[in-house]
Amino acid sequence: MKFALSSLSTAMIAVMLMGLSVPTFANTENGTQKGDKQSNGLNLSTLTDPITHKKVENSYPLEVSSFLSLEQAQDILLQVSPKLAANQAAIAASNYQTDALKTIDNPFVFAQVSANAYTLQEDIDLSTLKNGVINGVNNVGAGVGDVVGDIIPPTPNLPNFGELIGERLPDSYDFKRSGTRASVGVGVVWPVYTAGRTTTLTGLSEARTQETVADGILDKNELYNTLIERYFKAQLAIIAAYLRDDAYDTLQQTDHMAKRLFEEGFISRVDRLEAQSALANANSEAVNANNDARLAMIALQRLLRTDYRIKPTTPLFVSSRPLPDVNYFQDLALHHHPGLQKVAAKRAQAQQLHALSDTGHKPTVMLYGYGQLEEKPSWVAGVSASWKLWGGLDKTAALASSSAKIRQADLSEIEVSDNLLLLVEKNWHDVNNAQSRYQALQSNVDLSAEVLRLRRLGLQEGVNTTVEVVQSQTQYLKARTEQAQAANSYVQALAALMQSCGTPLAFNAYLNAADIRLPALYKE
Structure with a gap:
């Protein structure tokens, strides 16, 4: 063919991995699964x-x-598809979230260290306190004087003790203190009973x-x-490009014969x-068919992420053997289709x-305790229980909502199953x-080939015209192309059937x- 490359070419392409502990699918020898990147000895780097x-x-x-069988292409697709790599990363992230939730009800131990410096300064008004002291002393002195006066005659010019004391008390006091303080403590909190909330959260994460x-x-499956x-x-x-090239070569011979005649x-x-005119048309159609073939090979190249064309x-x-009964494929779909697995995961989430x-x-x-590690340590420990008495989410409404989601999942399973059964039957037909x-x-191909042979012989004998030869050539090309298209339709329908299962x-x-294989231009 005109667009065929004559030599085998290889190139290095980037295989996308997700992380240190995520298993890879890479194996440049046979495409089988291997362990993580530390165990398989791969030198990971940044590639383009x-x-x-x-x-x-x-x-x-x-x-x-550049020459790949279908199974080889399938192995490579698993290794180079960014979509599959992104999905693996999402699964890994979800697994890590589940692992993180599994320890949520474990004892929580914490250490607290504090160091601080402080300065306290305040001008304290003592006038009210001072007046109170003076009045109190004076009242006490007056009472004592009355009692003594009844026994001993009063003595003139005695001092006022309240005033004497008041003179020694200031009207205000400027308070100022500064210093530093450090403390170290260890505490523990242990939720010993959460009514199954932590288990439920873990189950919800697993369902997700x-x-x-x-x-x-x-x-x-869609990528496959x-x-x-x-x-x-x-x-x-x-x-198709090969048939067009072959038809062009045949018409060249016909044109040469017509020229001589x-x-x-x-x-x-x-x-x-x-x-x-027929030769010119054949040349144009051959060029178009070759361009279509290049485009189809480039589409395959893009999917496998190479910088050169892939040759299948x-x-x-x-x-020629009949398929098993449709019920066989429908049973496969009900047991293996990931759509039903997704519905089951949705139901599990609703149950959680x-x-x-x-x-x-x-x-x-919860059990709790806290102690300060000082020269004279102090500590506290105890147990606490808490109930929600009122407020927050309405429990009745929340239960009704989750029950509705469970019912939604059950009904969705019925709908998805029905659609799958119908899809499988359609693909089977x-x-x-x-x-x-x-x-x-096949009979059309055999008949048109024989007609073309006889028309060309008739042209040599002068019995048939070039128009009849061209028409026979067109019919033969059409019959072979239609048969190749029918084979492709069979392959695509079979792939759709397997995906729906x-x-x-x-x-x-x-x-x-x-047991029937069409010719292939490229060989392994």
Whole structure:
């Protein structure tokens, strides 16, 4: 083909990882799962993504051939897809959140250290206190004088003791103190009974992790289906370009023959011009088909994040054997589809919220203690229990809300199951229809090939015209192209069926068991 590259090329692309303890899928030899980056001896660094040219941290180079089978492309997709890497990071974050909540009811031990400096300064008014003292002393002195006067005659010119004392008391006092103080203490708080709130919170986080995992599986299955779509669309485009090139070569021969026959006077000038026009059209269509093939290969290249075109080596295929009964695939969907796993995770979250709402008026019991580490240490310890008597969220409304969410999840499971069963049946019929169409088109291919052979012989003998040869060539090209399209329809329908069952990799088993394989330009 005109666009084919003659040599095998390899390049290094960035494999995206999530973190120190998140397992990677990278293995440049066989694509199998391996342990974390410390255990598998990889030298992680920052590399440049070949598509966006952005820096990607925690990555390592991966050698990828430009000739890839479907299974090889699937292994590489797991390693280079940023969407899958982002999903793995989300799952890791959710798992870490669950681990963090598991220790929420453990004893909480804390240390407290304080150091401070202080200055206290105040002008204290003593006038009121002073007057009170003077009056008090005078009152006491008067009382004593009356009692003594009854016994002993009064003595003139005795001093006023209240005034004497008042003279010695100031009207105000300037108070000023400064210094430093340091203290060290250790305390502990232990929630010994939380009415199951901590367990419920942990269960809620685990249910959210399950939902994140289900979303990740949905994305991975969709990526598998996208890969198959682009991989075999590229293969179909390559076949179409090859057929157009082949038709162009055949029409070149027809044009050369028409030229000779015209020069020898066996055909008219009109026949000669029609041969030239058909050749020009064939050339234009061949160029367009080659461009379409390049575009399809670039789409595959973008998905696998290489800076060169990927050339598929797995051919289009069709199996002549009938599929198992539709009930078999419907059972697979009900047991394996991640959409149902997501609904189950939603229901588990609603159940945990219901349990949490039910603890609204139950007590929380805590042990506590605190001690200061000084020359003369002091400490305090005790137990406390608290109840919510009124206020906050309405427990009845909260329980009703969580019950409604549980019912919503149950009804959603029924709806999702119904839609899955219908989708599986639709895809199952699409596979069977594509299989029947491919087999029916085989007779058209055989018939058009024989007609073309006879028309070309007739042109040499002067029995047929160039127009008839061109028409026969067009019919043959159309029959082979339609059959290749039917094979691609079979492949795409089979991939959709496997995705709707939640088992996208089961596609590979049907691929390996297929008994009809179309020619492939590129070989492993």
